[in-house]
Amino acid sequence: MNQSKVTTHQILIEGLRQTFSGRLLTDAPDMAAYLIDWRKRYQGQALAVVEPINTEEVANIVRFCAKHAINIIPQGGNTSLSGGSVPNPTGKNIVIGLKRLNQIREIDAQNNTMTVEAGCILEAIQIAAKEVNRLFPLSLASQGSCTIGGNLATNAGGVQVLRYGNTRELCLGLEVVTAEGNIWHGLRGLRKDNTGYNLKDLFIGSEGTLGIITAAVLKLFPLPAFKQLAWVAVQSTTHALQLLTLSKQHTGDSLTAFELISDNCLNLVLKHFKQCHSPLKSPSPWYILLEVSENRPEESHKLYLYGVLCDMLKIALETHLILDAVVSDNEQQFKRLWTLRESISAAQTMEGANIKHDIALPISKIPAFIEKTEQAIRTNFPNAHLITFGHLGDGNLHYNVYHSKNSRDNCIPHQASINRIVHDAVDSLNGSISAEHGLGVLRRDEAARYKSPIELNLMLDIKQALDPHNRMNPNKVLLKK
């Protein structure tokens, strides 16, 4: 881009200043936080950051950008783990910051829906649902700063997918500003609607490359009255899967979490968080954190669910499916057990750099994946260690690789080779190289490597149809021909 063109754009953008008084940022220090991603891997440039306060303003900016051939980067909480929410370094971009679109427009407790704007912080939505005695079940590490617009754009997952589904399953309707700057009013709160193509689910997960989600109708659920938790030791992931099947049979939809944790994960947590203790006397190669919940507040239901959980574990012990187990019998122990799971990410960071993978597999293929991949990594990188944990109930593993601090063979420089080993194994088992973090720029080319030309062409055809000038979050998700 030449200097004179930048100047022309800058003059045009100055024309917006009155309308967006105090909400048009053009100075470098003001824009800085919008131009770099959460993990500080992607530094971009922009002509301006604009913060509209309603959908009409979003549409106006999009039309402005369309008219003047400026690229648009929609941004919510800027917590993407794949570099999906920051502009590229060319500078011919406007970031549309959506955080001021943060109204909860309606809560319909009888329809079990709430209508929220894209910039609402996830945690604020959870709280608003709780105030009407309902649950909005989406729950993520970044819930204090991520926005529902970003959750929808990336079809975010989290810890309760097993019971409630991904963000896509939690959304009934959308309002979207198209690449032309039109507003699609699709805010329907319906459980059934077969009147044409499913535009909602096309925009969800498209990471802002087809249009800008400005509002959504979300599903609500009865608020659980209490939860119970078991920490279970198993010999292998094969046993873990058999326990999953048994749990589904016994606890049905009460099952809200089924998390896999390797012994190495637990050891890292115990090493870096001295206040943590192992829940069981003897170590085991693998652990499962299993949560059940119950809607009814009466003590009798609580005791019943506790009985169901204990009966199931008794059967599992008697049939040698599990090695040992402990069930939380108070709130404090419940928190202590979840803390072990939630501290893994921090513990691995304290241990040093690691190479992350966010993968999904058919659940039945997980033991084969773990065996095959561990062998391949150990053969090539004898000093590498694995941090294997994740949402086993959804087939989603966080499969990270690191090396001992004292080891001479640092594996970090071999990230590309390790990615290749892991992703090749995932692909050979018909899995996904991005289970819940999206593609952004981080996984874009990796996804293109594994997708068939036919699938890529279908995606490109849709991109061409809905954003023919490649203005909407360009070069995220896929590179246009």
Added chain:
Amino acid sequence: MNQSKVTTHQILIEGLRQTFSGRLLTDAPDMAAYLIDWRKRYQGQALAVVEPINTEEVANIVRFCAKHAINIIPQGGNTSLSGGSVPNPTGKNIVIGLKRLNQIREIDAQNNTMTVEAGCILEAIQIAAKEVNRLFPLSLASQGSCTIGGNLATNAGGVQVLRYGNTRELCLGLEVVTAEGNIWHGLRGLRKDNTGYNLKDLFIGSEGTLGIITAAVLKLFPLPAFKQLAWVAVQSTTHALQLLTLSKQHTGDSLTAFELISDNCLNLVLKHFKQCHSPLKSPSPWYILLEVSENRPEESHKLYLYGVLCDMLKIALETHLILDAVVSDNEQQFKRLWTLRESISAAQTMEGANIKHDIALPISKIPAFIEKTEQAIRTNFPNAHLITFGHLGDGNLHYNVYHSKNSRDNCIPHQASINRIVHDAVDSLNGSISAEHGLGVLRRDEAARYKSPIELNLMLDIKQALDPHNRMNPNKVLLKK
């Protein structure tokens, strides 16, 4: 179309006869059943009916049709209620009958998935799932003859949506032959996969207008060990909705059905089926049929669920939410109660012609809809009667209008006016004019009437992108510009 061109096509089609020996139908009597819809409203014409036995053959025929500019009508069990699966009368069509693509390719009980071909009969899939102790929950009146390909093409609903979702929610992956005759291999059995645009959910519900679904990965669930049923009398639909909220709170996901039945529906069933009896002593304006199910086979769990149901109904009686209730305490009574619900369609046919609507509303808006619409219909057609029943738990009503046989004011000729009253009321409450039957040709123009130009254009853009020559089930769902 002129005669010589037909001849050219016929000669070309003869070239297929050797490949599709016994599976290429061109004689009128052989083709007859493929050319008229289930309700005998739409009579079409075709050059031929072809019945491929595998996906490659489907792709070959699609390429043949693309080359020779012949339209393609994919057809499964031909049970569409909206005329979606038959060709138009122009004759320049080939019907691709998919019933011979009927292999169950794989069952993975541990992953809770099965991979089936599009031509599998729904009931055969249910049976195959049961054989591995799993439930495939899609359940419809036509399950003995409809195919899963058709269920997916129309995103079919049925009686267990409240608990398990529509067909879309029951499918994890697809194999599709595109309009160009390429095969998209998207048969992934994953609960999480965020690697690009959601092609699966775009093809599902597109009624064969974007491509031909040839196989799918379906979700399986634990098989319920037993079910319990209550027939409940309520004064109004407002009370019915309060009972729905109470039921969700008490029975949680055990709740598998919540069906609304008006007193008039029950009376029609009692009139035409003399072996049926009213379950309660006194009549009531409305009834609810409420089913709960339980996975665990032990007697103790059965008794517990029975207790939960009875406790909930006791609270509802004490708070005057319901007027009366009976709970099935044996298999025979269970069947008798469901028979009342299932006989409504037959009873209304025996009573005479009626005008059908398959609508969905935000659940909270149903009382307002019923009051408003009944008033409008009675004002305009004083002798009209209403048959109101449906899946209240999903907000889906079958809202049918008829007149007494002895009445002079036959309302059937006023179908268009009555459709307008009902659909205007649905639209004003942000509902859907086709909840579970799709658009086909029957509701195509009606949907276009209520959709915004922006939504229609998004749909047309997608159609243009994936089927630029309008070959795939042309003029179903939407009319191309």
